[in-house]
Amino acid sequence: MRSSRSRSGNWGDRLFGGASLGFALLILVLVAVLVGELAWNSRLALRAFGPAFLWSQNWDPVQELFGALPFIYGTLATSVVALLISIPLGLGTAIFLVELAPPRVSETISFLVELLAAIPSVIYGLVGLFVVVPWVRTAFCPSVSAALGWIPIFQASPYGVGIFTAGIILAVMIVPFITTVSREVLLMVPRSQREAALALGATHWEMVSTAILPYARSGIAGSIFLALARALGETMAVTMVIGNRPEIRASLFEPGYTMAAVLANEFSEATSDLHLHALIEIGLVLFVITIIVNGLARLLLLKLGRTTEGRS
């Protein structure tokens, strides 16, 4: 009886193990198929332009000349601007919610911040178009370039749409990721760590900076990378406010283009095979860049995590 039971248990284990393995492999297969499909469907462009596709600045469907650099630049630049704005905003909000706000206020604000993540991106695009674009055009850009115009990235531009505007919209969209995850991580810092700092005569802010933030740093870094991944791939809202001009200009206030935006805009209108294949190659590049960024994030987390190992 015992043996029969253990055999049936083994059978169940095997079924369970096999199914889990199957699902796990399925994910890997899906990723492989995705890469394969993208590569196959971009073969004409891959053959025609080779690696120069990555650093060519030409994007001319009429003459069938395609280069991805303006889109790569646009994607990275908007994401960097978004992170520069959203990290202080999101992390500051998380610290406020955990350390300073009374419980009722904290709950309400947390809820509202999470709500930000639920707003459809086309709504962000509309708000961007009707509110942020005019504001950047008439108020922000003129005043900033009046003061800092001697720095190339802050040169004046009359458009309002552009890399910087897209960065602002993206920043608002990714703040909930940073705030929500960082808040959870900060809440998990043990009381003993807070008390260790307080007992040494730390003020509230010194406790946050010497004990809490260092303890939570790997989780905070994780929240930032989650937000970055979202920013790299965001399509709709960016397309609506970035200006969609495939050129690299020094000024952040000039229009640009991102990889996701050009895919969305031109895919349905691409008539020639080479144009279509070039667009799909951009998709492949976006995919690879996302994987590289995530890989770097993993490495950084490992490095940060090592010092917190063995904590009691």
Next chain:
Amino acid sequence: MSTPSEPVMPPRITPPAEEPRVEGAALAVEKLNAWFGSNHVVKDISISFPKHHVTALIGPSGCGKSTFIRCLNRMHEVVPGARVSGSVLLEGDNIYAEGVDPVRIRRRIGMVFQKPNPFPTMSIYDNVAAGLRLNGTNRVSVLDAAVEEGLHLAALWDEVKDKLRAPGTSLSGGQQQRLCIARALAVKPEILLMDEPCSALDPIATGKIEELIYQLRERYTVGIVTHNMQQAARVSSFTGFLLMGELVEFGATGKIFTNPKDSRTEAYITGRFG
């Protein structure tokens, strides 16, 4: 079980039989009450901690001894819903007087907690230097000297002097606790409070820390909370017995353990409850 091995015992330090000499109180507590929400956990305790002596507070779990000692450097109030009344005089000044900054009090009265809590992202050196850096000391020579002195005082220097840059959490539990003691001592407090500093440690590490506490009384006034009566007997010159938030009896350690006045104290130290 053919060769019974010698049990490992912490060093025996017998309390002196005669009354210890007292040169004034470092900390005088008057009618201290403390609450968590509506839960009255410390009731009307008045006690004084004599200078350059170790004073132990003993009592069964939940008697309020940890809460009481946390009131002495204003750590009680960091818990939401916590409340204190009464006064605690540090060199004659009430630390609960209006306008007193708890941060300044905590810089004068150090504290060591139940579980070792070094900062996990900091090296051994940075852990000990953390308090000084909070005080605005950044001169390398000053920090070096203070770190070495703190580690010497905590009897940890010889074990870590070659790996000051290693993470604080790479040490064993007992070493981590001594690191926390070094961290507390490096800022040169007047008083050191310890809240069951050995409860998470094995007997050998406990023995080392007890020896350390016994030596610290030469330079500091020490208050220690423990549920281990032998420990109180070994390290302290004065002992207070707390029960249900009240101070039942306070006196010279020798007297409390050999000739207690209150029958409840006697019942506790003879092991009849608690």
